[in-house]
Amino acid sequence: MKKLFVYFLGTITCLVSLFLGACSDEDDTGSPYLKISKEELTFGKHESEALLYIQSNVAYEVSSDAADWCSVVQQVSTSQKTAKYLVHVTENPDTEVRTAVITIKGAEVNGSVKVVQTANDYLLVAQHEYELPGEGGEFLVEMQTTGDCQVEIDADWIQRIETRAVETRTETFVADQNVTGEVRTATIVFTLDDLTESVTVTQNILSTPEPDKTGMEQDAPDLMRNIKIGWNLGNSLEAAGGETAWGNPATTLAMINKIREMGFNAVRIPCSWDQYLNDETTYEIKATWLARVKEVVDYCMQNDLYAILNIHWDGGWLENDIPNGYNEEVNNKQKTLWTQIATYFRDYDEHLLFAGCNEPNVEDEDDMATLLKYEQTFVDAVRATGGKNVYRNLIVQGPSTDIDKTMQYMNALPVDETPNRLSVEIHYYSSWQFCGMEKDESWGKAFYFWGEENKKYATGAYEGRWDNICGESYVQAQFQKLKERFTDKGIPVIIGEFAAVRRTLPDEQAQEGHDLSRAAFDECVVREANARGLVPFYWDRGDGVLDRKNLQVYDELEYNGLMNGIK
Structure with missing residues (x-):
């Protein structure tokens, strides 16, 4: 306040100089006159003071009509012509602006100054x-x-x-x-x-609408027949640390437009939820994250694509915990998250599907029993939200999404009140030496080449690098088992992920063989899956077939292999 007062006083001094200059030629022997330095004084809400200067050649009196808060006291002045008055206001306790009038009254002259003080905070x-x-x-x-x-x-x-x-x-x-x-x-x-x-x-709680079959006419077998090949938006919405944390740009409509243009007619959206919770005790998902996921789903809907939305690995709170046995709190989290997701996306038509988890860790029958309980919770939670979700097509995962484990342990599916709306998901990375192994391990070598036509490249320094375990006949046999166990009985199977890692080899000829091998593998998986009614979804982590930054085909050879598989 002291600094403000000094500044204000300096301003008044300047005004006085101007005022005195204007009056310096006034003749004392002339007509009566009265000059006042201000017509109005404005104060803030706090206690404050200001100087008022008056010049006249006749006697006068100065008074305030609000002396209880606005006082006027004459001060010593060095000028014989100009009088100086201190105007003081107390703090304004009211919530309204208040005003006072200072009157200057002489025998033949009159004047006034309006005083305004702003209101206190209200x-x-x-x-x-x-x-x-x-x-x-x-x-x-x-x-x-x-x-x-x-x-x-x-x-x-x-x-x-x-x-x-x-x-x-x-x-x-x-x-x-x-x-x-x-x-x-x-x-x-x-x-x-x-x-x-x-x-x-x-x-309050969102009301549960009556079952609504509008736009939900196709059951699982009919709907899955419409999907020829799907694409995974991998390493994006499920990335730990945020959508772009693993090097991919934020998903855009233009990106999904390109996927449609390339010939894919479905998108699997791996999605994280645990890192986007408001509260780890209530498991409430942040509204901003639900809205972002909705944007991406809408990109798919605008392109007339089918979309699969899941709870991905998500830190492993469900998938990694299965070997510890059934956990009521894990089950409650599964129910709470899926209740929110299903409710938020309830009004979407059959183009949107839900998948309960990703790759649940199952090693034996006890683990499978635990997984089945969590999958039952997923199905029940979605159906309980009503509306279109009563008829939504849902996907449950086989144990570890492994074909052999699924054949061995998955002898029952969750009970569903809506018939023919469940599908089973497996993933295909066989052999791992070819599909995923980055370097040799103690238990085996990394394979660089796949398919009979590419066996010739495994010579010299690359001897033993051809996949002699899981070739084309193995793919056919594995997929045939799924067809007979599930598809032939009206239970569709999606291959939610498949791909082979791209390696850079120092030898040009070997590199050619490796690139041809990956394209041959993709073509075989897609072809043999479609031939048996299975639905393949290519796994793309950002370095697959689409350059997401430039919206160009990243690997023409591999892309052609995928598309040849559906011809």
């Missing part, structure tokens, strides 16, 4: 509690305030969408749907200097 909301429907939407908070206050919201499912700095105003907020399955609360805090007002918002 902040009052009209209503402190709001109850919202589960469907969400806009709601208004009316308030009275003397300034533009700060707004803090302790939940991401409420957004402030309008702000106006006027004395009486309405703040507009919008609440997302409550997909959590439980009543939830949030607090909005308004702050103006040292004043605060808070509003508590309670949102």
Whole structure:
């Protein structure tokens, strides 16, 4: 305040100089006159002072009509012509601006100065509690305030969408749907200097609509026959640390447009949820993350693509815990997450499918029994959300998504109240020496070449690098087992992931053989899967067939192999 007063006093001094200059030629023997340095004085809400200068050639009196808070006291002046007065105001305790009038009155002259003091801070909301429907939407908070206050919201499912700095105003907020399955609360805090007002918002559970079969006419066998080849948006929405943390750009509509243009008619969207929770105890998913996932799903819908949305590895909270036996808290988390996901995406038609997990860690019958309970929870949670989800096609994973384990341990599927809406998912990376091994291990060598036509490249320094374990006949036999166990009985099977890692070899001829081998492998998987009614989804982690940054085909040879497989 001291600095402000010095500045103000300096300003007054400048005004006085101007004032005295204007009056210096005044003739004392002339007509009566009265000159005042200010017609109006304005003060802030706090206690303050200002100088007022008066010049006249007749006697006068100075008074204030609000002496209880605005006083006027004459000061010593070095000028014989100009009088100096100190105007003092106390702090304004009121919430309204107040005014006073200083009157200068002489026998033949009169004048006045208006004094204005701003109001003290005032902040009052009209209503402190709001109850919202589960469907969400806009709601208004009316308030009275003397300034533009700060707004803090302790939940991401409420957004402030309008702000106006006027004395009486309405703040507009919008609440997302409550997909959590439980009543939830949030607090909005308004702050103006040292004043605060808070509003508590309670949102009820979203109502469960009646079953709705509109746009959901196809059962699992019919729908899966429509998918010839799918593509995985790998290493993006499931990436630990955020969508771009593993080197891929953020997913765009243009990217999915390109996938459609390339000939894929379905997209699998591996998705993380655990790192996007508001609360690890309630498992409430952040509204911002649900909205982002929705954007990506919508990209697929705009291209008339089928889309599979899952809970991927997600830190392993379910998949890695299976060998520890059934865990009620894991089961509760599975139910809570899928209730939210299914509710949020409930109104999408049959182009959107849900998959319960990714690669559940199962080694024996006990593990399989645990997995089956978690898969049953997934199915029940989705169906319980009503609407189109009563008929949504769902995908459950075989043990470790391994074909042999699935044949051995998966002797039953979850019970589903809606018939013919379940599919089984396996992944195909056989042999691992060719598909995934980056370097030689103690138990075996990495294979660089695959297929009878590429066996010739495994000579010299590359002797023993040809896949002699899982060639074309092996692919056919494995897929035939799935056909007979599931597809022939009306249970579709999707190969949710398949691919072979790209290696860089120092020898040009060997590199050619390796590239041809990968293309041959992809073509074989797609061809043999389609021949048996299985649905293949190519795994692309960002270095597969699509250059996501430039939206160009990344590997023409491999891409042609995939497309040849569906001809």
